[in-house]
Amino acid sequence: MLELLSLPPEILEKITEYLGGAHKKVVRRVCRQLNEIVEHQLFSNIVLKYSNYQPDLICEQLEALASRTTTARLHARSLEIRGFSPDAHLGARSRSRSVERNRNSRSRSRGPLAETHSTNKGILAHLGQAICSLRKVREVWWHVGQNDPEWAQIVVMDSLTSLPFLEELKISLGGGSASAVKLEQLTGLRKITITGSAIDYRRDVVHGLRTLISNSPSLTHLDVGCNYRSDDSQISTLHDLLGAVPSETPLKLSHLTLRGWCVRLDEETLPHLRSLESLSLSSNIDWQALSHLDLDEASRDALLERTGNWCSSSAEIWDTLREERIRLKEICTDEVNDALLEYLASYSRLERLTLSSATADTASKSDALAIKFYREVLPSHAESLVSLDVSPVYEGKWCFGKHNASSLLQCVRLANLKIHINSEEIDRDRKQDAVWNLLEVAEDLPNLSQLSIHSADSESNRGGRSGGNPSIGHIYRVNKEISQSVTTFGPMEPVGISKIITTPAREYVARSDDEAGAGLWYRSSMSQGSHLDL
Structure with a gap:
């Protein structure tokens, strides 16, 4: 053991990285030196989420962070925030059943979170201070649950503004209201990812995102999309996102992902794309697609007036990239x-x-x-x-x-x-x-x-x-x-x-098979393993 401890900390860290979580917990008890190394690995990522099976765990976790009684807050570099509704992690079928249960049921799944719920009180008391305690966090992944209360969105947003080193934000919208997700409160991000959908995506997400982008001069990665549109008026454009960035200080975007947006590359958007290395475009909306939307004439005219000048076909986009030598x-x-x-x-x-x-x-x-x-x-x-x-x-x-x-x-x-x-x-x-x-x-x-x-x-x-x-x-x-x-x-x-062969049914690796004969054959990598019953 003494020979092991004489190794440089960098080598010890590499060695302990191969240990599983349970073994790392044992190593922590050996000595202070190993504890400091392993503790950083165990707590580099903090996950805050409600569990239907351990409903009190989230309150205990938040209280420990808020009161500064745990050293985990000193090691956290990334934070994952999941839903705060007791039914947020159940499937749709289970959620519907939990709502139908008798109110006297002993089940821990009680339907949408109520203001008087005991867990709700614990979360409300410590959530903000817990997030604020994670001063070294650089990356946040926030899952906004469909049934999350508005106050939870407000507390999370207010707390994120206090993180001095935050540079990457990933938000997954669950399809509910995002009215309290005030993205305009944040500044100085390098990477932004917004996935999922919201009831009023354009009002609650796009407008705030536009301000956040303009207040993030070092932004390099932008990934935004809406999985579906409940209303065609939700359609937005790349100009909506980049239009507030000062023209004299264009962004240096290296990665851009857009799904279901109107995109046009012109004198307003191109300056931000000169450093582009990665581009992902899907469900691109052009003028022809807009003109065929199932809308009444007045609504279609209004939509075309707002977005028509900022929509290009896929062919026009690639032509522009070729001409601009991007x-x-x-x-x-x-x-x-x-x-x-x-x-x-x-x-x-x-x-x-x-x-x-x-x-x-x-x-x-x-x-x-x-x-x-x-x-x-x-x-x-x-x-x-x-x-x-x-x-x-x-x-x-x-x-x-x-x-x-x-x-x-x-x-x-x-x-x-x-x-x-x-x-x-x-x-x-x-x-x-x-x-x-x-x-x-x-x-x-x-x-x-x-x-x-x-x-x-x-x-x-x-x-x-x-x-x-x-x-x-x-x-x-x-x-x-x-x-x-x-x-x-x-x-x-x-x-x-050493190749892995993947099919829709199974994943295969090269293995010996005495029944098949000498040499190696591709066999399932799972002992029982099939994704598709053949």
């Missing part, structure tokens, strides 16, 4: 078109690419885009790409096959690959199986550690009803075929095999 290292988009491919072909050194809906209006157009991508675009980034995710809606040339195998083999730095398979190219009997061919390609990629193989819908189902039985049946059948192909691939030599 060369991204990471791209995620759900719309593929000629403009995107021309932009990608205009430079090299892309590192991460996600095409979450690689398709087009017709099969022929989709195939033409895919051939252009694999033959003309992908080779330009083969030496730098470390992650590639190509997820088409329908089968076709975006899927793996002989037409793109050679292009994929050029991506020697690729560590993560997700690609789909055409069902008609799975033929184990004739030993012309696309899954086997893909696994052979994976063996030849020296840095590949994760390969995800998925199915796409049949092209014959294009234009059919979403989620219809033909689509579900087709995808289920192909997923089963993919899994069978993975488990029959081999045998492999036990040299350099």
